[in-house]
Amino acid sequence: MAEASSIRPQSAASIEQWHFEADVVVAGYGIAGVSASIEAARAGADVLVLERTSGWGGAAALAGGFIYLGGGTPLQQALGFEDSPANMKSFMMAALGPGADEEKITDYCEGSVEHYNWLVDNGVPFKESFYGQPGWETPFDDGLMYSGGENSAPFNTIATPAPRGHVPQMSGKRTGEKGGGFMLMKPLIETAESLGVRAEYDMRVQRLVVDGDRVVGIIAKQYGKEVAVRARTGVVLATGSFAYNEAMIQSYAPRLIGRPGAAVEEHDGKAIQMAQALGADLAHMDATEVAFFGDPQLMIRGILVNGRGQRYVNEDTYPGRIGQETLLRNENQAYLIIDEASYEEGCAADSSTPFFRFQPKWVAETVEELESDMGLPEGTLQSTVEVYNRHAARGEDPVLGKKKEWVKPIGSPVAALDLRNFTAGFTLGGLRTSINSEVMHVSGEPIPGLFAAGRCTAGVCAGGYASGTSLGDGSFYGRRAGISAAKG
Numbered sequence: 001m002a003e004a005s006s007i008r009p010q011s012a013a014s015i016e017q018w019h020f021e022a023d024v025v026v027a028g029y030g031i032a033g034v035s036a037s038i039e040a041a042r043a044g045a046d047v048l049v050l051e052r053t054s055g056w057g058g059a060a061a062l063a064g065g066f067i068y069l070g071g072g073t074p075l076q077q078a079l080g081f082e083d084s085p086a087n088m089k090s091f092m093m094a095a096l097g098p099g100a101d102e103e104k105i106t107d108y109c110e111g112s113v114e115h116y117n118w119l120v121d122n123g124v125p126f127k128e129s130f131y132g133q134p135g136w137e138t139p140f141d142d143g144l145m146y147s148g149g150e151n152s153a154p155f156n157t158i159a160t161p162a163p164r165g166h167v168p169q170m171s172g173k174r175t176g177e178k179g180g181g182f183m184l185m186k187p188l189i190e191t192a193e194s195l196g197v198r199a200e201y202d203m204r205v206q207r208l209v210v211d212g213d214r215v216v217g218i219i220a221k222q223y224g225k226e227v228a229v230r231a232r233t234g235v236v237l238a239t240g241s242f243a244y245n246e247a248m249i250q251s252y253a254p255r256l257i258g259r260p261g262a263a264v265e266e267h268d269g270k271a272i273q274m275a276q277a278l279g280a281d282l283a284h285m286d287a288t289e290v291a292f293f294g295d296p297q298l299m300i301r302g303i304l305v306n307g308r309g310q311r312y313v314n315e316d317t318y319p320g321r322i323g324q325e326t327l328l329r330n331e332n333q334a335y336l337i338i339d340e341a342s343y344e345e346g347c348a349a350d351s352s353t354p355f356f357r358f359q360p361k362w363v364a365e366t367v368e369e370l371e372s373d374m375g376l377p378e379g380t381l382q383s384t385v386e387v388y389n390r391h392a393a394r395g396e397d398p399v400l401g402k403k404k405e406w407v408k409p410i411g412s413p414v415a416a417l418d419l420r421n422f423t424a425g426f427t428l429g430g431l432r433t434s435i436n437s438e439v440m441h442v443s444g445e446p447i448p449g450l451f452a453a454g455r456c457t458a459g460v461c462a463g464g465y466a467s468g469t470s471l472g473d474g475s476f477y478g479r480r481a482g483i484s485a486a487k488g
């Protein structure tokens with residue numbers, strides 16, 4: 001076959017030989033890909049997965065493993081938390097916007113209990129225990145945690161707080177390297193294999209093959225050779241975000257320039273571009289998840305201030321929200337102001353991220369000295385601490401609504417941790433898809449034969465984020481993509 005490096009779709013008429021064939025061809029064997037494969041196979045399709053690396057898993061297998069589920073899952077109920085699809089929707093619409101896709105969120109919330117049961121039926125283990133400490137993740141094998149700031153301001157006044165971060169049970173976890181995501185992927189891969197799903201590894205998808213308007217295959221590269229793969233009923237794109245495509249980051253989400261995180265290098269945006277070349281519509285390309293390299297057990301016991309010495313976020317919220325507020329709205333400038341007693345208490349508490357407990361950069365007897373040592377304009381930090389302490393003496397935080405249990409006046413000696421530029425993240429925007437995971441053309445019509453899910457699509461997050469929404473919508477809409485692609 002002639003070598004062609006273009007991302008433009010290739011006409012089926014030009015294909016001399018199909019090297020592989022299946023009913024449904026899935027690009028990418030991460031969470032969206034495996035979920036699509038299982039459902040396509042259950043719908044009776046012969047399924048072939050093309051994976052660029054030498055094994056399954058993608059970012060999903062490295063992930064902490066939060067899956068955002070609610071509406072009254074059996075795990076929520078067993079642990080005594082009340083929730084409903086309507087309550088879950090109220091939170092998601094408030095926290096994941098602006099511009100959150102109401103149809104998708106409604107659909108996701110209504111299907112969430114069934115999706116939990118599907119995961120369990122496919123072997124994903126969840127331990128009946130709740131972890132209630134501040135943290136990025138549970139350091140243990142607990143099954144449920146708050147993962148989006150549901151129980152803190154402003155969301156605790158918008159919807160009834162319910163924890164929705166469902167975590168597959170796994171022992172010996174190491175945050176960032178070996179998380180509960182592995183115990184999500186492993187049973188799902190085993191299920192796919194038991195259903196006869198085939199996989200070709202070291203197979204890098206390059207462009208789509210079309211017959212008229214319809215997508216009928218994929219051109220990929222395996223061991224340096226171009227191969228043509230025919231899809232008799234549908235193609236599913238599931239190759240992840242564009243966090244590692246520098247040109248796309250520059251064009252769409254420039255705050256993330258030089259700081260990709262919680263993604264893998266294979267997330268190069270290729271699937272988005274392949275579909276764009278066919279006229280696919282995009283959504284929320286500027287939306288990003290932002291991780292913040294601070295230990296929540298310390299942050300919650302102090303106050304976070306920006307480069308002007310002003311507080312800007314309630315420190316008891318979801319740490320990813322702290323990350324977004326810091327990077328997107330405070331020029332990536334953050335200092336944690338904390339007194340010695342609180343620092344020591346925070347360092348002694350359980351944490352999945354003890355490596356985010358940095359030494360203070362400045363220590364002083366008074367806030368005035370600290371402010372001067374930090375080089376902040378005179379009076380800025382002093383007035384912030386004075387206002388905070390005045391209300392904290394009554395256990396209140398009327399400025400940002402931090403919960404009473406965490407509000408305590410800042411005493412002496414007092415320190416500042418330098419957390420400037422301590423952020424990284426991945427992209428949330430991508431192909432615009434329907435609730436049946438059809439890839440939408442800019443005309444508003446679905447592109448025949450083309451389906452997508454996971455972080456190459458715009459999912460339930462449009463601006464805000466909650467941990468678990470990526471594995472959540474990736475698996476939920478991955479399933480839909482498989483069902484739709486099997487129908488053709």
Ligand SMILES: Cc1cc2nc3c(=O)[nH]c(=O)nc-3n(C[C@H](O)[C@H](O)[C@H](O)COP(=O)(O)OP(=O)(O)OC[C@H]3O[C@@H](n4cnc5c(N)ncnc54)[C@H](O)[C@@H]3O)c2cc1C
Binds near residue numbers: 030067240241455
């Ligand atoms: C350390 C870490 C912790 C995280 N924690 C969480 C969490 O707790 N909860 C949560 O919801 N999210 C979490 N995430 C994010 C989440 O893992 C991803 O957003 C999610 O896996 C995206 O799903 P996906 O199916 O789109 O991509 P992936 O799961 O990454 O799968 C994409 C697959 O496509 C393959 N691929 C890429 N390009 C090609 C190509 N051209 N041809 C063929 N194959 C290709 C990749 O190799 C990969 O295997 C975390 C991520 C990391 C790294």
